[in-house]
Amino acid sequence: MKRYRREDEVSYCLGITLTFELLKYAKEYARKVYVHSSINKNESFEKLEKMCRELHVPMEYSDKPFNILSQKENCYVIGEFSKFNRPVDKNKSHVVLHNPSNAGNMGTIMRSAAGFGITDLAIITPAVDEFDPKTIRASMGAVFHLNIEKFSSFSEYKEKCGERELYPFMLKAKIKLHDISPKAPYSLIFGNEATGLPDEFLSEGTSVIIPHSGRIDSLNLPIAASIALYEATKQDF
Amino acid sequence: MKRYRREDEVSYCLGITLTFELLKYAKEYARKVYVHSSINKNESFEKLEKMCRELHVPMEYSDKPFNILSQKENCYVIGEFSKFNRPVDKNKSHVVLHNPSNAGNMGTIMRSAAGFGITDLAIITPAVDEFDPKTIRASMGAVFHLNIEKFSSFSEYKEKCGERELYPFMLKAKIKLHDISPKAPYSLIFGNEATGLPDEFLSEGTSVIIPHSGRIDSLNLPIAASIALYEATKQDF
Numbered sequence: 001m002k003r004y005r006r007e008d009e010v011s012y013c014l015g016i017t018l019t020f021e022l023l024k025y026a027k028e029y030a031r032k033v034y035v036h037s038s039i040n041k042n043e044s045f046e047k048l049e050k051m052c053r054e055l056h057v058p059m060e061y062s063d064k065p066f067n068i069l070s071q072k073e074n075c076y077v078i079g080e081f082s083k084f085n086r087p088v089d090k091n092k093s094h095v096v097l098h099n100p101s102n103a104g105n106m107g108t109i110m111r112s113a114a115g116f117g118i119t120d121l122a123i124i125t126p127a128v129d130e131f132d133p134k135t136i137r138a139s140m141g142a143v144f145h146l147n148i149e150k151f152s153s154f155s156e157y158k159e160k161c162g163e164r165e166l167y168p169f170m171l172k173a174k175i176k177l178h179d180i181s182p183k184a185p186y187s188l189i190f191g192n193e194a195t196g197l198p199d200e201f202l203s204e205g206t207s208v209i210i211p212h213s214g215r216i217d218s219l220n221l222p223i224a225a226s227i228a229l230y231e232a233t234k235q236d237f
Numbered sequence: 238m239k240r241y242r243r244e245d246e247v248s249y250c251l252g253i254t255l256t257f258e259l260l261k262y263a264k265e266y267a268r269k270v271y272v273h274s275s276i277n278k279n280e281s282f283e284k285l286e287k288m289c290r291e292l293h294v295p296m297e298y299s300d301k302p303f304n305i306l307s308q309k310e311n312c313y314v315i316g317e318f319s320k321f322n323r324p325v326d327k328n329k330s331h332v333v334l335h336n337p338s339n340a341g342n343m344g345t346i347m348r349s350a351a352g353f354g355i356t357d358l359a360i361i362t363p364a365v366d367e368f369d370p371k372t373i374r375a376s377m378g379a380v381f382h383l384n385i386e387k388f389s390s391f392s393e394y395k396e397k398c399g400e401r402e403l404y405p406f407m408l409k410a411k412i413k414l415h416d417i418s419p420k421a422p423y424s425l426i427f428g429n430e431a432t433g434l435p436d437e438f439l440s441e442g443t444s445v446i447i448p449h450s451g452r453i454d455s456l457n458l459p460i461a462a463s464i465a466l467y468e469a470t471k472q473d474f
Contacts, residue, residue: 108457115449115456145452178471210467211474212352215382219352220345223463226456230447230464234415237448 001065004133011131012078013141014070016044019079021141023051030057032080034065039076048077069133083131086147088120090161093182093232095225096189098124098154098197105193105222106130107138112226114142116233122157122187123150154204161187166205167232169224170197173207180208182232190228193221238302241370248368249315250378251307253281256316258378260288267294269317271302276313285314306370320368323384325357327398330419330469332462333426335361335391335434342430342459343367344375349463351379353470359394359424360387391441398424403442404469406461407434410444417445419469427465430458 004012010031013022022030033052039045052059065078088094095113100106106128113121123130127150136143151157158166165186182188189204191197196218201207210219210227219227241249247268250259259267270289276282289296302315325331332350337343343365350358360367364387373380388394395403402423419425426441428434433455438444447456447464456464 108460111453111457112460114452117450117452119452140453140457142453176474211471213354213474215351215354215356216348216377216379219463220348220377220459222457223345223349223460226460227464227467230467234448237413237450 001068003068006129006132009082010080011083011136012065012069012080012133013136014072014075014078014133015137016048016077018136018141019048019077020051021144022079022081023055023057024144025141026081026084026144027055027057029081029084030055030079031082033057033059034078034080035059035061036066036076037061037063085149088122088147088149088161091185092120093118093184094120094122094161094187095229096122096124096157096187097127098189099192100127100190100221101193102221103128103132103134104138105220107135107140107143108222109225110135110139110146111142112222112229114145116229117236118188118229118233119145120147121149122161123148124154124157125150125152167228168197168201168204168207169210169228170201170207171209171218172199172202173209175206175208177208177210177228177231180206186232188225188228188232190221190225238305240305243366243369247317247319248373249302249306249317249370250373251309251312251315251370252374253285253314255373255378256285256314257288258381259316259318260292260294261381262378263318263321263381264292264294266318266321267292267316268319270294270296271315271317272296272298273303273313274298274300322386325359325384325386325398328422329357330355330421331357331359331398331424332466333359333361333394333424334364335426336429337364337427337458338430339458340365340369340371341375342457344372344377344380345459346462347372347376347383348379349459349466351382353466354473355425355466355470356382357384358386359398360385361391361394362387362389404465405434405438405441405444406447406465407438407444408446408455409436409439410446412443412445414445414447414465414468417443423469425462425465425469427458427462
């Protein structure tokens with residue numbers, strides 16, 4: 001076992017909570033569960049053992065993966081899984097991330113998207129690794145609920161996903177978030193953390209701004225995406 | 238110069254962008270600006286030099302503070318400032334953080350609060366350090382726009398701030414965020430990242446939930462706080 005690299009076929013979720021999410025919602029991709037020798041064999045652990053047995057996922061007692069993969073002290077379980085490819089559903093609403101560059105942000109957006117019932121995520125590359133253990137951790141396991149598909153350009157995305165309402169979020173946009181009423185299937189589109197979306201997105205669908213005071217330059221990316229998700233879906237909750 | 242410690246009288250903002258925010262919005266607290274020897278003396282740098290001269294803030298060329306305070310490679314300016322105490326305004330709306338434990342989260346909430354025009358932050362201790370350089374960085378300088386006051390209990394906060402609409406955000410609440418219409422001055426109250434608000438907050442004012450699907454346990458704290466800030470203030474923007 002080595003440090004995680006993007007080109008690996010497998011990735012890891014750190015901690016028992018994430019490992020439960022893996023076994024519940026993406027069990028077909030679970031390959032192995034590593035257990036640290038100093039784990040407390042409590043009720044949760046027994047539940048984990050039972051799930052692994054039922055799903056035929058091998059458990060391996062070894063401290064080495066923890067030294068390699070985990071910086072945290074209180075991590076006693078690691079789930080290993082095959083990276084999966086679940087294409088987005090063209091009949092559903094999507095979050096589209098254009099060139100996202102931070103793993104924690106991507107994971108946080110996955111968590112909010114799953115929370116607000118948008119379970120399809122399109123990523124326009126180049127982009128940070130959607131299976132980086134940091135992404136997985138920030139998603140709090142939401143990654144296992146999502147369809148995630150990568151596209152090499154926004155045109156490629158549009159070609160596959162066809163006619164739908166497009167809402168690029170841009171500081172230059174004129175229409176305010178609380179003045180739109182998206183009808184599914186729609187796509188909420190967000191740019192890179194530092195640079196936002198390129199100007200050509202001003203002519204894609206209806207570009208939208210989340211208005212804020214001049215005291216800040218912009219909202220943090222996962223904050224903006226989550227506010228948009230909340231506003232777009234709040235009638236469903 | 239040593240590593241930053243919470244008990245220090247001063248703290249630091251890393252990078253030229255944050256240092257500009259310091260000099261613009263909290264200049265009375267600026268003590269010194271450190272400059273790295275390999276800085277590129279471009280237009281921004283000249284602007285910084287001019288501001289320091291006008292404000293009588295000494296500039297010191299020294300690489301040592303960078304080795305001690307900065308993990309990032311591309312940081313060439315550090316602002317040193319006295320920690321300040323700007324009490325919250327009892328006639329204004331507030332964000333109240335009850336026992337927050339993560340510096341990055343606190344900074345992100347400061348950024349959203351400033352963005353949505355709520356410039357008063359009350360912190361109920363124990364809490365993470367509001368002047369930790371990690372908080373300052375995550376705030377993107379918003380910390381310099383805010384009144385920030387610490388209280389040792391929620392009762393102490395109520396005593397000082399008197400009659401106002403209280404909105405504790407809790408998973409056990411029954412009223413949905415989009416069904417309330419806060420009238421200023423109000424307080425949006427959020428609990429600790431891991432434990433949320435204690436149950437006794439169910440009887441403080443109107444407890445509120447941001448409804449979400451069962452796919453996640455909860456929203457990330459700065460996400461929840463920012464969505465609440467957006468919804469409470471959107472008519473102002």
